Amino acid sequence: MSYEKELAAAKKAATLAARLCQKVQKALLQSDVQSKSDKSPVTVADYGSQALISFVLERELPSEPFSLVAEEDSGDLHNESGQETLKRITEYVIDTLASEETYDSSSITKEDVIRAIDSGKSEGGSSGRHWVLDPIDGTKGFVRGDQYAIALALLHEGKVVLGVLACPNLPLASIGSNHQHSSSKDAGCLFFATIGEGTYMQALDGSSPTRVYVTATDNPAEASFFESFEAAHSSHGLSSSIAEKLGVKAPPVRIDSQAKYGALSRGDGAIYMRFARKGYREKIWDHAAGSIVVTEAGGMVTDGAGNPLDFSKGRFLDVDSGIIATNQKLMPLLLRAVKESLNEKASSL
Numbered sequence: 001m002s003y004e005k006e007l008a009a010a011k012k013a014a015t016l017a018a019r020l021c022q023k024v025q026k027a028l029l030q031s032d033v034q035s036k037s038d039k040s041p042v043t044v045a046d047y048g049s050q051a052l053i054s055f056v057l058e059r060e061l062p063s064e065p066f067s068l069v070a071e072e073d074s075g076d077l078h079n080e081s082g083q084e085t086l087k088r089i090t091e092y093v094i095d096t097l098a099s100e101e102t103y104d105s106s107s108i109t110k111e112d113v114i115r116a117i118d119s120g121k122s123e124g125g126s127s128g129r130h131w132v133l134d135p136i137d138g139t140k141g142f143v144r145g146d147q148y149a150i151a152l153a154l155l156h157e158g159k160v161v162l163g164v165l166a167c168p169n170l171p172l173a174s175i176g177s178n179h180q181h182s183s184s185k186d187a188g189c190l191f192f193a194t195i196g197e198g199t200y201m202q203a204l205d206g207s208s209p210t211r212v213y214v215t216a217t218d219n220p221a222e223a224s225f226f227e228s229f230e231a232a233h234s235s236h237g238l239s240s241s242i243a244e245k246l247g248v249k250a251p252p253v254r255i256d257s258q259a260k261y262g263a264l265s266r267g268d269g270a271i272y273m274r275f276a277r278k279g280y281r282e283k284i285w286d287h288a289a290g291s292i293v294v295t296e297a298g299g300m301v302t303d304g305a306g307n308p309l310d311f312s313k314g315r316f317l318d319v320d321s322g323i324i325a326t327n328q329k330l331m332p333l334l335l336r337a338v339k340e341s342l343n344e345k346a347s348s349l
């Protein structure tokens with residue numbers, strides 16, 4: 001099956017959302033950060049990105065039933081203090097869509113924005129088609145001025161068939177541990193993958209796509225690994241013990257968001273490890289786009305026990321002890337090291 005139309009719509013939506021996020025990140029004021037009940041920072045850009053992507057997908061694909069599983073809902077925008085935020089989101093959405101000549105965005109109202117945000121309440125599942133969206137993945141990185149991603153995927157019969165990752169601050173050149181970080185003016189990557197058709201990267205501000213591949217190395221001594229910047233999101237202790245067992249010499253590359261999957265897909269490093277604290281439930285929008293970007297580049301993504309990720313169970317992704325990604329040659333070694341380290345950890349408790 002071809003997903004050409006869907007891919008074009010997803011790339012357009014993610015590119016426009018990235019533009020909106022970049023504008024907000026530039027203008028980021030402390031007052032843009034609201035406190036949600038779970039205390040995670042939610043910004044004008046989170047909501048704006050979600051509304052804009054929802055608008056663009058619906059307009060570009062009018063003949064398809066539209067179901068969207070997305071992270072945010074408009075809850076915080078209905079109270080008094082949300083009104084100013086909603087006004088600013090609406091302005092950002094109108095302003096960003098105005099750059100697209102085919103859209104008449106001037107008539108978009110605050111109510112349209114609320115509706116667009118709340119169209120993301122779908123539960124997903126194993127039948128039909130569902131878009132899966134993290135409007136800003138890596139909110140902490142976004143607020144810090146570091147890495148974040150707009151992550152959009154399409155599920156068909158419970159499987160990820162398409163994924164787009166826009167990474168506005170990711171350098172076009174490698175960010176592996178052996179590379180100098182280039183200046184931010186050469187940043188802004190768009191990764192995209194369709195099932196059976198490989199993974200491509202292009203510059204967010206437009207360039208022709210190039211096909212990318214995960215590293216071919218089978219030698220852990222020359223492999224480097226990615227993990228969360230935030231220690232609260234993933235156990236740095238566990239990943240360093242695994243890396244040591246494997247014989248990885250390079251220090252970890254710590255960056256926020258699914259930009260890690262993008263970097264892995266083009267071979268910047270060889271391994272990605274994520275071990276959330278006990279009790280944290282992973283969500284499908286945090287891995288759907290990233291996982292197909294890596295698998296279509298020749299890599300593998302599994303949970304810590306080697307099971308494939310199952311995106312067909314609704315909004316959550318239930319995993320056995322973490323998520324790991326690497327190439328096909330290193331995966332057996334990585335799985336063994338994960339198992340040993342988890343056993344040691346369990347017996348030391």
Ligand SMILES: Nc1ncnc2c1ncn2[C@@H]1O[C@H](COP(=O)(O)O)[C@@H](O)[C@H]1OP(=O)(O)O
Binds near residue numbers: 134138139230233286
């Ligand atoms: N306590 C937590 N443990 C693990 N992941 C978290 C936690 N809180 C938020 N996240 C989510 O983890 C992802 C970022 O992880 P990282 O950048 O470390 O890879 C984001 O999707 C973030 O949500 P959000 O999309 O709201 O930023």
Ligand SMILES: [Mg+2]
Binds near residue numbers: 040071139
């Ligand atoms: Mg969040």
Ligand SMILES: [Mg+2]
Binds near residue numbers: 136138285286
């Ligand atoms: Mg996220």
Ligand SMILES: [Mg+2]
Binds near residue numbers: 135137138
């Ligand atoms: Mg998010």
